[in-house]
Amino acid sequence: MRLSLLVLTTALISCTPKSMPQPTAKDIHSSGNPEQIAVRHVDLDLNVSFENKQLEGAAVLWLDQVDGTANKLVLDTRDLKISSAETSSDNSKFTLAPYQLSSPDKILGSALTIEIPTGARFVRIRYASSPTASGLQWLTPEQTAGKRHPFLFSQNEPISARSWIPLQDSPAVRLTYSARIKTPAGLSAVMSAEHDAATDGAFRFYMNERIPAYLIALAVGDIAFESTGARTGVYAEPSVVHKAAKEFEDMTKMLEAAEHLFGPYRWGRYDVLVLPPSFPFGGMENPRLTFATPTVLAGDKSLVSLVAHEMAHSWSGNLVTNATWSDFWLNEGFTVYIERRIQEAVYGRRREEMEAELGRAELVQEMAGLPAKDTVLHVDLTGRDPDDGMTLVPYEKGYLLLRQIEEQFGRERFDTYLRAYFDHFAFQSVTTAQSLDYLKQNLFQKAPELAAKIPLDAYVFQPGIPPSAPDPKSEALAKATEAAQLYATQNTIANTQGWSTQELLHFLRALPPHMTTAQMSALDNRLHLTHSGNNEILQQWLLMSIANDYRPANQALEQFLLTVGRRKYIKPLYAELIKTPEGNSRANAIYARARAGYHPIAQATMDALWK
Ligand code: BES
Ligand code: ZN
Numbered sequence: 001m002r003l004s005l006l007v008l009t010t011a012l013i014s015c016t017p018k019s020m021p022q023p024t025a026k027d028i029h030s031s032g033n034p035e036q037i038a039v040r041h042v043d044l045d046l047n048v049s050f051e052n053k054q055l056e057g058a059a060v061l062w063l064d065q066v067d068g069t070a071n072k073l074v075l076d077t078r079d080l081k082i083s084s085a086e087t088s089s090d091n092s093k094f095t096l097a098p099y100q101l102s103s104p105d106k107i108l109g110s111a112l113t114i115e116i117p118t119g120a121r122f123v124r125i126r127y128a129s130s131p132t133a134s135g136l137q138w139l140t141p142e143q144t145a146g147k148r149h150p151f152l153f154s155q156n157e158p159i160s161a162r163s164w165i166p167l168q169d170s171p172a173v174r175l176t177y178s179a180r181i182k183t184p185a186g187l188s189a190v191m192s193a194e195h196d197a198a199t200d201g202a203f204r205f206y207m208n209e210r211i212p213a214y215l216i217a218l219a220v221g222d223i224a225f226e227s228t229g230a231r232t233g234v235y236a237e238p239s240v241v242h243k244a245a246k247e248f249e250d251m252t253k254m255l256e257a258a259e260h261l262f263g264p265y266r267w268g269r270y271d272v273l274v275l276p277p278s279f280p281f282g283g284m285e286n287p288r289l290t291f292a293t294p295t296v297l298a299g300d301k302s303l304v305s306l307v308a309h310e311m312a313h314s315w316s317g318n319l320v321t322n323a324t325w326s327d328f329w330l331n332e333g334f335t336v337y338i339e340r341r342i343q344e345a346v347y348g349r350r351r352e353e354m355e356a357e358l359g360r361a362e363l364v365q366e367m368a369g370l371p372a373k374d375t376v377l378h379v380d381l382t383g384r385d386p387d388d389g390m391t392l393v394p395y396e397k398g399y400l401l402l403r404q405i406e407e408q409f410g411r412e413r414f415d416t417y418l419r420a421y422f423d424h425f426a427f428q429s430v431t432t433a434q435s436l437d438y439l440k441q442n443l444f445q446k447a448p449e450l451a452a453k454i455p456l457d458a459y460v461f462q463p464g465i466p467p468s469a470p471d472p473k474s475e476a477l478a479k480a481t482e483a484a485q486l487y488a489t490q491n492t493i494a495n496t497q498g499w500s501t502q503e504l505l506h507f508l509r510a511l512p513p514h515m516t517t518a519q520m521s522a523l524d525n526r527l528h529l530t531h532s533g534n535n536e537i538l539q540q541w542l543l544m545s546i547a548n549d550y551r552p553a554n555q556a557l558e559q560f561l562l563t564v565g566r567r568k569y570i571k572p573l574y575a576e577l578i579k580t581p582e583g584n585s586r587a588n589a590i591y592a593r594a595r596a597g598y599h600p601i602a603q604a605t606m607d608a609l610w611k
Helices: 002-014 238-247 251-262 305-312 325-347 349-368 393-409 411-424 432-442 456-461 475-490 501-510 517-527 535-547 551-563 567-577 581-597 600-609
Strands: 037-049 054-065 072-077 081-088 099-101 110-115 122-128 136-139 151-154 174-182 188-191 202-212 218-221 224-227 232-236 270-274 289-292 320-322 428-430
Touching: 037 072, 054 072, 081 099, 081 110, 110 122, 174 188, 174 218, 188 202, 224 238, 232 238, 232 251, 238 270, 251 270, 251 305, 251 325, 251 411, 270 305, 289 305, 305 325, 320 325, 325 349, 325 393, 325 432, 349 393, 349 475, 349 501, 393 411, 393 456, 411 432, 432 456, 475 501, 501 535, 517 535, 517 551, 535 551, 535 567, 551 567, 551 581, 567 581, 567 600, 581 600
Parallel strands: 037 174, 232 270, 270 289, 320 428
Antiparallel strands: 037 054, 054 122, 072 110, 081 122, 099 110, 136 151, 151 218, 174 202, 188 218, 224 232
16 A cells, blocks of 8 residues: 555656646636646545544645646635645645635635645645535434444535545546544544555545545444445445345446446445435445445335446546536436446346336426526536536436437447447546547547437537437336326226336326325325335325325324435425425424434525525
8 A cells, every 4th residue: 555655656746747637627616726736646634523523634735736837726625724734845844835715605615725835746734624514414323323323424526525625626636545534432434445454543545546526535433344245345334234235235246237338347346335314315426435325225126226326437427527517417427328227237128118217207307397508418507506507407318318329329339439438538537528529539420320310419508308319118117107097097006016116106106196185095005105115105105295285194204304314305395395384384393303414415405495
């Protein structure tokens, strides 16, 4: 380990400006100046204090003088308490450096500008995060499965790395990292990196591949590990880890399927950390260590497409990264495509078809409520929080584009193309323009008559779904639609024996928006929906229960909102509740109790519902 760091130091110091791929587009969501001085490595030394809800310590940044003349380094920060900045030419003798923190911008935070004397190659910043850092959630023991120890996790994407590390927080700026994390006695730390055995109560990590800041990740808690194969495994609280390892036992197969399609997995291990239920997302593709919600532990592997998705990001996103948040579809659209290819390889075409059809239906539904300008793939985020562009559009409209190309050019050709794309741009950040240029040169120009059928511009720059876009159909879901119609017209529940989660979900969504209590109750008795252990089904049922004022589900709804913090689940539930005055007061009462347990970004999303 030490050796590889030494080698790295030498490589960084001796590298000429030209040898480094430069950021390719101005990122409006970062104040950093990587075109002048770029940060190539960060070495963190942080102490984890649950009492103060803060990370406190130092970050040493290794600089690359890109234009050779700049004497100021500009970094992103948000709510950081900076206590000093120092510079050094040798990473051992540091001298104090003047710095300035700009007044905070609501979206971007504060730019930290540090004066860099000629010859300085290292900057050390002593700092602490705020207890309300947007990228951290500090959980009380009650919010964990074990109920005895606190828990901390980070969530950096898109622009929250800056709330706990002073960095150039742009996906176009790639760096390696190392860390020493000091935790309270008995608690472990894990990161999106390789680790050494813990010594002196501190945990040490190394990420020797260049990644954007949004992929740096940390979690601390009572964390156990269970292996699921030579390269894969699961981290979780001790009472959860075995169930999670069973649920995800196909990870090795998934990894092999992905490698077979798109080339070698370049990150060493692939592990999943299952977090407590307040985790605001389904999953987050932190390299080597996906972070995941426990709400996917259904007991029957029915929701493991989430793992396929996060694993797919090891190619699309982590290896080839969107250069700005307007290019987010390059991460997510490509990833949904690969996710479904993995699903098909491991669980069969039937499952893939169902998920593709459900995906398009969700896209159509969400698009109906979006302004036209947000239904293009390359979104204009000027003056906006990048979170605003993070709808299903980059995911599912992006998927439809890639699927249309696949159908037009044939699988074999498209697979070969994708593999070459990942090789060509490996460990780089690319813009939409770069990605499309490469597509035109390496695929479209070779078969113009096929390329002519793909309305590339309509996908990328025009609103809506192009008329020629694929419309994936699954026979199984068609039967579920029929079953819903049968219930709506004749109150007869079809034989649902052997139905998958996807079929049941589709059946529920295809039912009429208004049903009588008797109809709701008959469904509930037959399908045990209020007590479903499958969160995807339960959330759909709770939505319907609110809309139809089905009171036997009230208790389950309250319980769900008080424990689950996954934004995709809870936002629609609150939104449905507040449609009526009575529901609104229920929502207020529940939210008053639940809010403290939600992640800062989930809190912000829910707060906005009442504005
Ligand atoms: N990278 C995203 C999570 C993300 C998106 C974090 C936007 C911050 C901003 C991750 O890969 C993802 O897409 N997760 C999905 C699940 C997936 C199966 C579609 C989620 O969390 O719902
Ligand atoms: Zn994703």
